[in-house]
Amino acid sequence: MLLVQYTLIYASVLIFVAFGGMFCERSGTINLGLEGVMVMGALGGAFVLHALSPNLPGFVIILLTLTVSVLFGMLYSLLLAVAAINFKADQTLVGTAMNMLATAAAVVIVKAFNNAQSAGQNPSAIIDYIQTRKVFLIKAFGSEFNIYMILTIFLIAAAYVILFKTRFGLRLMACGEFPQAADSAGINVYKMRYAxxxxxxxxxxxxxxxxxxxxNSQWDFMYGVAGAGFLALAVMIFGQWNPLRIAASALLFGAFRAVADTYSAFDLLTHLVPGDMYKMLPYIISLVVLAFTSKKSRAPKAEGIPYDKSTR
Known part of the structure; x- marks a missing residue:
């Protein structure tokens, strides 16, 4: 059951982040800064969990944590929106810069916070939330699961409906495929890309x-999010920018990531290959999968191309 639990946890992470990349690229903007967005969302959520009392009702803690994480993530993503949509900057460079900035900024902020709290005795970049994180755990079938797994199921259904069954989703995809035609039809391409x-x-x-x-009951922001954002991008590409395919891909990649974290609990795996190989496995698999599927990959036609209304 341990392997299943970790698989579902990592699949949930990859689905949320890959869906974020999917919506962004479907609108025509490449978001390589997902790693940085994750760090900022994690930073906001960690501060809330650290500050709140464990005696508060569970739904209040969950709601406040998710709300602040969303606000941090959306505000940070505005850097990409302004640079790529308004100033038509190179989206790859902007995303890379966002990733570098996020981890560095998070470390500085957390260290400053810990120094202030401990009068200079604790200069670490670690935030703990041992008590409050328990509200996210639910027991089922004799094991502990996370409430995020339930949210992920709702997200998969919502993403599919929004993208393929609503006017908003169809307009979003039109802006990522044929922005000039979408503009001619009266769709505001800039607003849709911002969305x-x-x-x-x-x-x-x-x-x-x-x-x-x-x-985890604490997190060291020196590690950022350990490449999870880039792994989510691989999941998005392997899933062909389709919610259902992305969900299936996330389960596959999540399983490999779970093996990397739980191999020590299985005697057979510990004697099979060195432990570092298991930690490398998710990233090796992503490279192999993308190498064999990239030729058949069909990205939105206008992704990464800044839209200029005057060229319509």
Missing amino acids: GVLLSGFCGGIGGVIYITAA
């Missing part, structure tokens, strides 16, 4: 707080 970027911040922020709280 796509903000949705990526929404999903990425929640994905960040899931990553640090689902299986």
Whole structure:
């Protein structure tokens, strides 16, 4: 059951973050800064969990944590929106810069907070939330599961309906495929791309707080989110920007990531190959999968291309 639990935890993270990338790229904007968005969402959620009393009702703690994580993620994603949509900057460079900035900023903020709290005795970048994270745990079938898993199921259904069954979703996809035609039909391409970027911040922020709280009682922000954002991008590409395929891909990649964290609990696995190989496994698999599927991959036609109304 331990392997199943960790698989579902990591799949939940990957689904949230990959869906964020999907909405963003479906609108025509590449978001390589998902790693940074995750860090910011995790930072906001960790501070809330650290500050709140465990005596508060569970739903209040959950609601406040998710709300702040979403706000942090969306506000940080605005950096990409302004740079890529308004100033038409190179989206790859902006995303890379966002990733570098987020971890560094989080470390500085957490260290400053810990120094202030301990009068200079605790200069670490660690935030603990030992008591409050318990509200996210539910017991079922004799094991503990996380409430985020339930949210993930709702997200999969909601993402599919929004993208393929609503006017908003169809307009979003039109802006990522044929922005000039969408503009001619009266759709505001800039607003739709902003919406796509903000949705990526929404999903990425929640994905960040899931990553640090689902299986941990404290987090060291020196590690950022350990490449989970990049793994989510691989899941998104392998899932072909489709919610159902992304969910299936996330389960596959989540299983490999779970093996990397739980191999020591299985005697057969510990003697089979060195432990470091299991930690490398999710990233090796992502490289292999993308190498064999990239030729058949069909990204939105206008992704990464800044829209200029004057060229319509």
